[in-house]
Amino acid sequence: MDKLIITGGTQLSGELRISGAKNAALPILAATLLSEKPIMVGNIPHLHDITTTMELLGRMGVHLLVDEKMNIEVDSSSITSYEAPYELVRTMRASILVLGPLLARFGEAHVSLPGGCAIGTRPVDIHLNGLMKMGAEITVEGGYIHARAKRLKGCRLVLEQVTVTGTENLMMAAALAEGTTILENAAKEPEVTDLAHFLNKMGANISGIGSDVLVIEGADRLGVDNLHYTILPDRIETGTYLVAAAITGGSVKLKNTRPDILDAVLEKLTEAGADVTTGDDWIKLDMHGKRPKAVSVRTAPYPAFPTDMQAQFIALNTVAEGVGIITETVFENRFMHVQELQRMGADIKLESNTAICTGVNKLTAAPIMATDLRASASLVIAALAAEGSTLVDRIYHIDRGYDHIEEKLAQLGATIRRVPN
Numbered sequence: 570m571d572k573l574i575i576t577g578g579t580q581l582s583g584e585l586r587i588s589g590a591k592n593a594a595l596p597i598l599a600a601t602l603l604s605e606k607p608i609m610v611g612n613i614p615h616l617h618d619i620t621t622t623m624e625l626l627g628r629m630g631v632h633l634l635v636d637e638k639m640n641i642e643v644d645s646s647s648i649t650s651y652e653a654p655y656e657l658v659r660t661m662r663a664s665i666l667v668l669g670p671l672l673a674r675f676g677e678a679h680v681s682l683p684g685g686c687a688i689g690t691r692p693v694d695i696h697l698n699g700l701m702k703m704g705a706e707i708t709v710e711g712g713y714i715h716a717r718a719k720r721l722k723g724c725r726l727v728l729e730q731v732t733v734t735g736t737e738n739l740m741m742a743a744a745l746a747e748g749t750t751i752l753e754n755a756a757k758e759p760e761v762t763d764l765a766h767f768l769n770k771m772g773a774n775i776s777g778i779g780s781d782v783l784v785i786e787g788a789d790r791l792g793v794d795n796l797h798y799t800i801l802p803d804r805i806e807t808g809t810y811l812v813a814a815a816i817t818g819g820s821v822k823l824k825n826t827r828p829d830i831l832d833a834v835l836e837k838l839t840e841a842g843a844d845v846t847t848g849d850d851w852i853k854l855d856m857h858g859k860r861p862k863a864v865s866v867r868t869a870p871y872p873a874f875p876t877d878m879q880a881q882f883i884a885l886n887t888v889a890e891g892v893g894i895i896t897e898t899v900f901e902n903r904f905m906h907v908q909e910l911q912r913m914g915a916d917i918k919l920e921s922n923t924a925i926c927t928g929v930n931k932l933t934a935a936p937i938m939a940t941d942l943r944a945s946a947s948l949v950i951a952a953l954a955a956e957g958s959t960l961v962d963r964i965y966h967i968d969r970g971y972d973h974i975e976e977k978l979a980q981l982g983a984t985i986r987r988v989p990n
């Protein structure tokens with residue numbers, strides 16, 4: 570397995586271009602299954618999860634053409650299989666996103682039940698209950714979800730918990746259902762909004778976009794000529810590099826990004842002592858060489874502080890001035906990075922879903938191991954500030970969500986290299 574060796578102590582500085590959002594690209598590529606016409610999707614990030622999604626769609630008979638700028642032309646006009654096999658789903662839970670589109674367009678889907686993962690059990694009961702209320706017959710056997718429906722029927726669904734992919738699956742299913750679907754307590758994450766705009770460009774009729782009540786008028790068919798859609802920038806990649814600059818006391822400018830979808834994170838970075846300025850599509854952060862101040866955050870669904878930035882802020886707090894209290898309310902086991910940070914000398918106490926971080930003057934390098942995507946980002950951030958050279962193992966996790974991370978960090982002056990196994 571590849572490893573990263575990072576030598577800490579350099580203040581990051583320079584400019585970086587942010588890639589397209591992984592969590593928008595995944596549902597949008599799944600949504601192409603709904604279209605009878607080919608679609609060009611632009612600003613796709615170069616990530617392992619995208620490769621997995623392309624393999625999954627390819628196995629169903631979807632034709633995909635990728636150009637050197639990672640624009641992907643997708644043609645779902647001749648599907649031959651309605652199956653998402655275990656060996657792909659187990660590497661990427663987001664494969665569940667093909668369930669709604671397959672059922673809505675073809676009336677049939679066989680999707681491996683996504684197992685749990687390091688950060689929690691992550692059930693899909695809300696996805697399945699919603700589809701059954703829309704008239705789908707669903708059985709789960711042999712580790713697969715088997716779903717059939719002559720034609721899904723629109724109805725009013727009140728989601729018992731805010732779920733991002735649950736909202737996305739049900740919105741895609743409703744786009745081709747008969748009649749109107751009202752999704753209440755829908756997720757409002759910018760990636761959900763991006764998917765809704767994409768569906769409307771395909772000819773769907775969705776209103777309430779950006780709110781927690783989505784109204785979807787089902788269409789008989791979807792697909793328009795010459796559609797070219799550009800994915801929105803990745804807010805979590807943006808936040809991750811801002812924290813990397815903050816922990817090193819550095820100064821960076823991130824381009825091709827969206828400050829307007831990162832309010833909660835930018836507010837906390839300012840509280841940590843960063844000087845943050847923004848434009849329409851750029852964010853500049855300058856710590857003026859100062860040590861960050863500890864901040865407290867409580868994760869919750871958008872527009873509150875994102876759970877996908879929790880691990881990065883714990884890393885920031887490990888060397889900050891003071892005590893920061895981090896409370897995780899979305900996933901039940903999203904502190905796997907804490908024990909690895911403790912190996913580097915961090916002073917963190919865990920009390921149920923809260924991490925109490927007392928800043929230390931410095932971390933020291935130690936061999937550490939990534940456990941999940943955002944935890945691995947947190948370890949890289951800590952290594953950038955630690956004394957000595959840190960070896961981060963199992964970084965296949967990080968390759969799932971960060972496009973060319975060592976190149977981008979090296980561009981900002983970090984001393985980092987990948988050690989292939």
Ligand code: EPZ
Binds near residue numbers: 692733
């Ligand atoms: C999406 O996961 C993201 N993944 C996650 O990003 C992100 O952390 C999460 O939303 C929360 O923002 C993608 O978009 C591909 P949820 P998702 O359904 O949709 C419970 C990353 O690092 N729940 O919003 O799987 C669930 O257990 C990844 O990029 C049910 O109980 O998350 C959790 O406690 C990690 N039943 C809560 O809801 C369901 O049917 C929120 O989960 C569905 C969810």
